[in-house]
Structures are given as structure tokens and as C-alpha cells.
Amino acid sequence: MEDISLQSRIDVLSEQQVLIQDSAVAFIAQNDELKKTRDNRFVQPGFDQQTWQEMAELGWLGFLIPEQYGGIGLGFDDLHTVLIQLGKGLVPAPFVATAVLAASALVNGDNEVVKKDRLPALVAGEWKPALAWQEARGSMSVKAELVSVVDGKLSGKKMFVPDAGGADAFIVSAASAEGTELYLVNKDAAGLSIDYDQRVDGGFYGQLSFDQVAVGDKVAGVALAEQILAAALDAGRVAASAELLGVMTRALEITVDYTSQRVQFDKPIGSFQALQHKMVDLFILSEISRSVVLQTIALFDGEASAEGRAAAASQVKARCSDAALQITKSAIQLHGGIGYTDEANIGLYLKKAMYLASWLGNASAHRARYAELIL
């Protein structure tokens, strides 16, 4: 499939970025017919353990983890090239959930013992934590309210924990008498039960119910917990945006390709001006999105304030969520009837976009948050 993005025309990648991108391109080529994506749909845990191991071997799980904890300590600058490819390849793996969200929360915590003990296992792909923070649909609050911790016992519910079925442990935010704290809880802890919501892309969200569950290690106390959560979530939003960029880019490539081949009225339908202009508008959306992703990762790799990061994360998540939905929906339309079949791959891109766009705050929510932060 031809790369129609402007990357090769106007961007300059570092040698290291090229190397990482090449390995990511080779990696998703294994899933070229999206066989892995299809095989893991609607089947717990919704992703591919073998793929996870391969990603660990490529070192990707340690991108955001400092070397002292077994990671490679690179920035979004390098990571985003992988995320884009994961989006393009619809790779079924809880990469953002584990290697970004959970990793970020752990790295920024102040429990050195936990970090020394657990992070190397995460990097090696042997241990998958997931962040359990959300307490209501549509909420972006990092203040724990509905899950409380009293005498070392957790009670309450967490929602929308992605790929919980494959997680080994959860990092749970809980309200103590002093405020929000973060604890590790093993998946098999007594009193913890999990219900699953099937996602449209074939994966699962977990709903965690805590009934007097004994907490494990403390990841962060009240002094840090909320700011750690906020930073992790914003990093996750940027990562999800980069993945969405990959989703929309490939969806557009597939569509340009298809309309260039598909003949109706004795001409390839991609030669009809109305369809061309439509695809141009989608292309512009994708490149606007790419520009914001590039700007945002630079900001996240730099010294911006927490508030600056929050605004930037909302900016990029709003744009990429909107653009990915618009592009994948239009891609179905441009495919015609075949686009509405499960056999055609293009529908899988729509569904991945629907999941990622609505996770961690959708476009409307992030525009509202941006307005609150900036206006």
C-alpha cells in the first residue's frame, strides 16, 4: 500500500526514528491480512500474548521507562512512530494501556521498591498492569470518590479498564481519609470481581468491583497520586492519538487504493470529482492531525507545565478522535456495499476508531476541557 502521507515529502526523521519505524513496519507486516486482529476479536483477553512477547523483545514496552528500571528511556519522539504503525496494523495489544498509562503511573510513583521490582517485569512482557481510575462514564476526574480505602481494604467500582482480562494487576486510585492514593492490586485478590463489556473493535473493557479487597503495594500517596494520574492519562491521550493517526492514515490509504481500482460507469470511481474532493478533505484532516501529533509529542518530550500538557493532550485527542471517525466513516461510504461487510478490512478501522475515539475522553469532552484550560 502506498504511503500517501506527507511524512516523506516534508518531515525529517532522525536515524533512530527511521530504524524504529522500519522495525514497526516490519512488525505489522506480519499482520498484513489482519488475521491476528480477526482471530482475537470477541475472545478473551482480546489480544495476542505472542504479539505481546514480540513487542517486549523489540524493547517497545520500555520506551517510557528509565534505564535504571530496565527500560530504554526514550521519548514520544521515538515512541510515536511505533504507535502510528500499531494503529495502521490494528495490532491487538494493550500497548497504550500497559506500556504508556500503567508504566507512566508506576514510573512517576514514589515507591522505589515497587519500581525496582515490577518495572523490569513489565518491560520484559512478563507482567501486565492496568490502570483502574475511572468511576463514571464520561468522567475525566482524577479524584477518587467511589472507590475508597479504609484500613487497607478497597470498596467500590471502577469502569472502562481496557483489556482487563489480560492484566496481571491493577493500579487502583482510591479515596482515603486524606485524599486520593494509588495502590497495586493483584488480579486474583480476594473480593475483586470483574465484569466485561465487549468493545466494538473486539476487545474488552473491565468493570472492577472491589468488595473489601486488601490493597497491595502503595504506588503513590496523597501528595502525588492525582498529579501522577493526570500525567499518565494525558500521556495516554497523546499515545491514543498517535494510534488513531495510524488508524485514519491506513484507512485513507486503503480507500484511495480501492477507489483507484474499483470501476463503475466504465471508469475507476476514484476519478469522479466529487469522490476526489471528498478524499482530499479526508487527507487534509489526516495531515492536520499528524501535524498536531508531531507538535504535541515535541511538547511532551520537553519541559512544558502540567497545564500546558493537559491542554495539548486535549487538543490532540479532540482532533484525532474527530478526524479518525470522520475518515473511517467516509471510508465505508467510499467503499460502497463492500464496506459494510465484515469481510472487508475497512470496517475494522472504523471500529478501532470508535473505540479509541471514545476512550479517555472523546472529542467533545476534550474540546470542553481545552476551553476550560485555555479560555
Add this chain to the structure above:
Amino acid sequence: MEDISLQSRIDVLSEQQVLIQDSAVAFIAQNDELKKTRDNRFVQPGFDQQTWQEMAELGWLGFLIPEQYGGIGLGFDDLHTVLIQLGKGLVPAPFVATAVLAASALVNGDNEVVKKDRLPALVAGEWKPALAWQEARGSMSVKAELVSVVDGKLSGKKMFVPDAGGADAFIVSAASAEGTELYLVNKDAAGLSIDYDQRVDGGFYGQLSFDQVAVGDKVAGVALAEQILAAALDAGRVAASAELLGVMTRALEITVDYTSQRVQFDKPIGSFQALQHKMVDLFILSEISRSVVLQTIALFDGEASAEGRAAAASQVKARCSDAALQITKSAIQLHGGIGYTDEANIGLYLKKAMYLASWLGNASAHRARYAELIL
């Protein structure tokens, strides 16, 4: 210019409607090159006295006035065919302001002496009243607050009185100790001064300042004044919508005509699919608008409640304001450079749409009002 509306394809007009429409078509044919429209632009009073007399002779000024007061007492059913043509022809005349808004307020008043005395003069084109009700930009309130009447003297300001320069008298809403009342005030009354805002279409709004102005006849007391105003304004909104329908319909006709003739890249530009689809979307907007206008005039000629009328008036004004702006703006774009010259007539349609769309509540305001009434 070919009629591309669906009227001849799917609607059935009564014999009377056909007669009235034919006379309106003949009437605006006199203004075919829009010479009258151009001659009256930016020159007080912004319209054409001779045209007004001709309209009076055709009986149009008495459409909404019962026979006992010299009118012909027909309904919107007949009137709207005239309004559409006035919009198509960009006829410079305060038809809606005088023959709908002011006429409606007077007819519904309870001062028989005023009605017997003044309405025949209005019908004859000899006397032009205008309704002075609005006290703030964007307001749709019929409760007078900023203009008060104390001991028979008016004080305060009214805004956005259309074509005030050509009016002979004003029907002014004023707050007495008991509530809102309606009074006649002659234009030359001592203490009344008028400032003018030039409208984009070349007409004028008046801003009326009352400094201890002695009131003339009372048109309605507190028992009736607000409901009379509300009814008059809603009738005015429907009438303005029908005029907007004429504006958008002709703008689209001109554009279809132009793009069918204009050759670029060796083909008429109207043959390019992207432009065709654009014009189809504009056409749909115009026919959706026409459908709502037809539905609304039937409702206004019937027995609907005041609240039902208000909702219907907001529905039609919201649609026609939006559609007229969208169509006339796109018409400029479809004309290319020539569309941005004052010489081309298409720009006059945009400007008329801008005036009518923003008068008596624009689309946003009416959607909000509709929501309040219906949800």
C-alpha cells in the same frame, strides 16, 4: 430564468393563487435588471415610493386586513406567493414591515376608531406605519422595559426599526405602570429623533429616541399589547421566511444558469461533478425550506394556538435564514471572481439574505426559542 423549484412538479396551486402569483411575476419583471434595487441602495428612505403605490394598487397591502377596514382579508396562502416573488426580485419596499408587522398589530388592536381611520390609508399606500418594539440587539422580548410611558409621554429608545425613514408613524410598545401598551406616534412628533443604521442590502434601520414624546392614539392596552406584538412578530417571521425563500430560490437559479454557461477547462463548469453535487445540496436546502414555508402558512391560516404558531414561526425562520445564507454564500463561490463584484447581481442576493436572516431573530436565536417551546 428557468424555474427549477419543485412547485410546478409536485405542488397544486388554487386558481386564485395562480392569478396572484402571475401578477407578482409580472410585477418583479419590471425590476428585471434590479435597477430599482440598485437605485435605492444607501439612499434614504431605501425604497421606492412608486413601487409602493403600485403594490397598493394591486391590493397587496390589504392582504391581511379584513374587508371592513378596506382590506381584502386573504391569508398567507395567497400572500406567500407575492412574498416569494418580492424576494426573487429583491424589490426595495418595506412590505413585511408595514403590510405584515404593522398591519397585524393594528388589526388585532382594540381601538376601533384607529382601525377604521388608519387601516384604509395603509391599504391605499397613503400611510406607512412601522412597528417599534425592539429594545436590545438579539432580543425577542415583547415586554416593553426601556421605553416607558408616564403621563402620556414616552421616553427611551427603540432599535432596528426597518425602513423607518419612509414611515409616517410608529406603533410603539411602552411600559406603563400596569404593563406593556401600544401607542401610535407620528414621525414628526416633538421630541422624537431618529438615527439610522445603514443595512448591507442598502436599506436602513432606524434607532428611535423618545424624549418626552406625547403619545398619539392607543392601539392596545395591557390586556392585549404583548399578545398582539407576539402575533405580529410571528407573522412577520413567517413573511420574512417566505421572502427569504424567494431570495434563495432566485440565487440558486442564477447560479445554475451561470455555471451552465461559464466555460473553463473547455467545459461548462456546471458539468463538474463537485459543483453539481454542491448545487444539488443547495437545491435540497431550498426545497426543504419551501416545504416548511408551505406547512407554516397552512398552520398560520388555520386555528393553531399562539404557542403552536410561535414554534412554527421559529422553525421556519431558523430554516430559511440558515438556508438563504448558505445558498447565497455558496452562490458567490460558484460564481468565482465575478461573484465578488458589485456589478454582478448575485452579491445583492447575499446581502438581502444577510439582512433578512438577522432580522426578527436569526437562525440560532430561533432554534433556541424552538427548543424552549417544544422540549
Add this chain to the structure above:
Amino acid sequence: MTDEQVVNQYNAMDDDEFRTMVHDFYVENYPDELRFSPHRMHWDEIGDWYLTLSKKGWLTPAWPAEYGGMGLDANKLLIFMDVGESYGVGRTPDMGITMVGPLLIQHGSQEQKDHYLPKILAGEYIWCQGYSEPGSGSDLASLQTSAVREGDHYIVNGHKTWTTLAMDANMIFMLVRTNKDGKKQEGITFLLVPLDTPGITVRPIINLGMHDEFAEVFFDDVKVPVTSVVGGENNGWTIAKALLGHERIFIGSPKFAILAMSRLKSMAKSVGLFDDPLFVERYTRLQLDIEDLFAAYKRFVEVLKRGGNIGAEVSMLKIWNTETQQRVTELMMEAASENGGIQDGIETGDGLVRPAGEVIASRPTTIYGGSNEVQRNILAKAVLRLPS
């Protein structure tokens, strides 16, 4: 009573009385669990209801009474449909009712009428439509499935697709190519074929909503008697276009948009969205898009009530209707936050609302029945008369 008397009875009824009668029948007889089905139902789900309607004589409201229909006038027909939609009555495998029947009544031979119409009314023949092919979607006239005459039979070979509910049907009405020379529209023939004829294979297609609503139908040397032709050899395109007339007003009805809006309203009420001014604004905008469409729809219906014909201009309803429906589902998804990405729905006082499912289910409405792009081409040419 004679058939005509029954007809007179329905059409003579007061509108409200008629509405109540229909509604009461639905309440008594339509299974609760099938109300507002999110997918097109199969025979094993909706077949009983088909037979219930058949028994009641309400299967074919638009057919003339002389052929066993209810013979409703346009006004009563609208009420009949409206009540069904409001109550959430599911669509039956109705191609025999809405398409084959009216077609045969107009173009069929006496033998064809005598044979097929009673079997449709009895629920004995269930039909599917064999028009589209993998290479012929928007450009339907380019279809390639061939029928070669051999004595009293045609030998049919080819591949149809997007055949709705073919797995539930036992009959197919189809377009085949009987002449490869000349204008492509002029070599097409309309055939009626039993699906159990040797050489026919049906393969279900799973759609984006993960339902097997469509199928492919393969024809491998299928022997079809020449008596199966409707309207004469090589006249199939004319016949198919005549059928379009029946479909047009159906496809222009705002019901899809209205249905989606009622789901959105249920969700909004239960989740408390009407307290959010931004939601209210978007909701109102869509509500007005639908109200205004309804005004346009009624204008077209007036034509039918007068006994007039509706032409290409009705495409405007399809475009507005389907695109509004999609916008409604998109607002539903956006307002549902994370639930916009999951299969399951939000429980409301008025049943489950599935935002993601609605977004997906609304996709094909802008594609089928002539994609909205093709509809715009038609309007540009036939109504605006723009140059080509």
C-alpha cells in the same frame, strides 16, 4: 362483505379510529421482545408475525383489494405504516409484498398473477432480490449474470450479491443479461426463479453489525423456464425502473431518522442530557432537520394522495433522511462517551439504546438503493438539468 366493501370500510374510517384499531392489533399480537429490533430479522424470528398478518389480511396494505390486498388509500397507508413504526414493529421479509406483487399486478401475465399472488399472500413464497453483482453496484446496468436461451429454458450463470435475507427466501426475482450487444440497459431480462433450482448456492455475508443480513447468490448452469420472464425478454430494465417508483417514497420516508431520534431521546432522558445546553442545541438542530424533512415528505405524499406520480426529485428525501439519521446516531455516540465504543447498550426507561450499534447500522442507508452520490448525480441531471 366483498373485498371492495372491506376496502371501503377501512378507507371510510375516521383517521383516529383507524389508527387505534391498527395500534390495538399490534399491542395484542406483536411479540414484545421483537419491538425495535436493532437488526433486520430472519424468518425464524419474524416468520410467525408474517403469518399472523397474512391470516388477518393485513400483509399487503397497498395492494388493491381485488388481489387480496387491504387497498388502503395513500392517507390510510401512511397511518398504517406510521403506527407500525411508532410501535417498533419489525420489518418482515417483505420483498414479495412491496416489490414482486405490485410488479406482477402491473406487468405480469394472467398466469403469473394467478400462480404467484396467492402464494405471496399465504406466506408460501418468500422473495429476495437479485440485482447487484460484485462488479455492478452503483452502475447496476453493467450487470453480467447471463441467461442463454436453450429451447424452452434459459441457462443462467453468474453471481449476485447484497441479496437481503436470501437465506430465508425460497424465491428470487432477478435481472439477467440476455443480450450483450448494444446499449447495456437494453439487453436485460427480469426473471422469477425458485431458489431450490439446482445450481443455485446461497452464501451469507456478515455485515458490519455482525449480522448475516445479506447473502451472495451463485448461479451455476441454472435451468429456468422461459415462462419465468416478466414483461418480455430484454425489457428487464424498464421493469426494474417501474419498481423503483414503488421503492422511492418508501426510501424517502423519514422513519429511519425519526426512529433514531426517538432512541436518542430515550437515552437523553435517562442519562440526563437535556440539562446540558450543548446537547440541547445539537438535539434541537437534528429535531428541526427531521421536522423539516417531514414537511417535505408530506408534500410528496400529497402527490400520491392526488394520484400523481413521483419522479426523480424524490431523491432529495432519501439524501436528507439518511444523512440526518447518521448525524443522529453520531450525536448519540458522542453523548454516550465510552459507551460509544462498546457493543452493549445503555439501559433507558424505554429499552436498551446501543449508540455504537446505531452508528454502524446507519452506515448502509447512504449506500443502498442507489448511493447518495448517485442520487446527487440524478438530481443534478434530471432536476437541475446541469450540463454533462
Add this chain to the structure above:
Amino acid sequence: MTDEQVVNQYNAMDDDEFRTMVHDFYVENYPDELRFSPHRMHWDEIGDWYLTLSKKGWLTPAWPAEYGGMGLDANKLLIFMDVGESYGVGRTPDMGITMVGPLLIQHGSQEQKDHYLPKILAGEYIWCQGYSEPGSGSDLASLQTSAVREGDHYIVNGHKTWTTLAMDANMIFMLVRTNKDGKKQEGITFLLVPLDTPGITVRPIINLGMHDEFAEVFFDDVKVPVTSVVGGENNGWTIAKALLGHERIFIGSPKFAILAMSRLKSMAKSVGLFDDPLFVERYTRLQLDIEDLFAAYKRFVEVLKRGGNIGAEVSMLKIWNTETQQRVTELMMEAASENGGIQDGIETGDGLVRPAGEVIASRPTTIYGGSNEVQRNILAKAVLRLPS
């Protein structure tokens, strides 16, 4: 100091220091009453400022120092432009500066450089552009104005239009047809012509904003020496396309949208619109459209900073920029209620805002410089490589 030293000085300056220097100069020298002019100003309004810049040596920030320019690098050039836009500095009749100068530096003969460049720098030659014709807008290459060789001269006949500020110019650079055979792009020549040459008539065109910003220019047997050709006979199309490169990034700068947004913000503050959640939502959406455009713009600017070339893909900036600007003005109009229909403006703490005027003034941005429809054709072909 030598020219190069001055250049080194500017480019070596700290960004903030440079920004302050430029800003201070504007504050001291740019007339207050000309800030944020709603229309393109004529020479009698903005001419003095042109000469002030000329005297300061700041007229031609992008020209190399060896030709008398400021020789700013891409980064400093952006700051220079940004400061001007933020302060509301009006555009001068700058066609000589932005188009003719760079063109001559690249393609002109030594004699042409020696003759024209100093006169541009001195404000002696003011230029206008003679490209479009009544029959050649989007399809520029179809131009018909002819230049027929007679000895050492061409005899030029024809009719140019959309010639911005021709009434203020004394020179025109233009495209003429010198060969009617073969591909239409291949018979075009680029000429430099004094407007006082006998046979030239300028007729102002009143635009929708009621300003005489454009003009038509008529050529009636106008005698032009062959030395006026730039780049050789029949090479005009190549030359014009090279110029496009200079124009492209200019037209892609988000300045129009940013300027419109700042007017909207002033109005919103003064009228209290930020208390309305619906307004805030629309405002935020537009603000993000602009922020995101700015991110894209900077990505393109990086290319220039690296010394790279920008190709057809830059059309995306023009499309997004101009259509966003129009949406901003439309929100301005809608939020202004009745003021959306009057000429005059709303007084804000930050000057008059004219919603209706802004709506009208933003119309041509999607038309000129290649309409947005043409830009989309270009992107479809050159970037997406869709079939034709």
C-alpha cells in the same frame, strides 16, 4: 557595515529581542488609524508607510541582502510577519516586493535586475499583476491577451481583470499569448509593462465590500519592447509557476483566520459572549481549527528553514485557512444578531468590529489564488495520485 553584516546582525539576534525591535518600530512609525484596516488600502492611504519602510530598509525582508533586502532567514521572517499581523499593520501594494523582485532575482537578466530592483526598493515602481482574464479564471492557461511580434516590439491586445490595485500601480507584470498553436501552456510569455504606455486603460471594479480593490486593464495595440520579456518568449507559464512557489506559503499562513479570530474575541469580550456555553463551544472549535492549522503551517515552515522546497501539498493550508476564516466570520455574524445585517460595526474595547463586513470580505479568499475547488483538484492529482 556591509549588507552582509546587517543580515548577520538580524539573523543573529535573539528572537525576542528581534520581535521587540520590530514591534517598537511599528508602534513608533505605523499610523494608529490604519491599524486593522478592514479593506485593502490604496496608495494614498498606505503609500507613506511604504516609503517609511523603504527608508528604513525593511521593505523587502525576504530579499537577499546583496539586492538590498533584509535577507532574513525563515525563522526571523516569520517573526517579522507575525509582529506586523499582530499589530494590525496593513498590506502595502507589495507585488513588486513579494513577486516581481524574487522573480527577477531568479530569472531576470542582469540589465533587468539593475533597472528594476532599485526602483522597487525606492518605491518608484509600484506593480500590479496581469494574469486573469474574463474568460480565464480557474483555467488560467487559456488566457487570450495576445502579443504579436513586430520588429523590436510586441503589439499587445486584450483584457485583464481582477488586477488588484491597478489604479495605484505604474507597472504591470503580465502573461500574454505569443503562440496560439500547440499546448495552451506553451505559448505564454511573461512581460513587464509600464502602465502609462499608450493604449492601456484601467477601469476600477467595485467589490462586494463596496471598495475599488480590483480593476480591469484593457490593452489596445499597446507597443512593448521585446526587452520587457522575462525568461524568454513562450516560457511565461514556467515563470508564473515558479512565482507560485513564493505565493504558496504566503497564502497558507493562518494569518487571515487568526486575524478574524482576534476580531471575534474582541467582540465576544465586549458583548459578553463568553458567558454563553454555546458560543464558547463554537469559539473553541474554531480556535482549535486554527491552532491545529498553525501546527501544520509550522511543519511546512520547517521545510523552508531547512532550505527545502514546498510543493503542491501546501494547498491543504490554503483550503483549511480560508474556510476556517469564513466560519469565524460566520460565527461573528450569527453572534451579532441584527448587527449581522448592517454595515457599521460593534464598538469594542479594541476597535470597531464589523461582522457583516467580515463575512463579505472573507468571501474571495476561497476564490483567488486558485479557487479551493481547483486546489482540491491539484491535491487529488498531485498528492493522492487519484486516477483521472
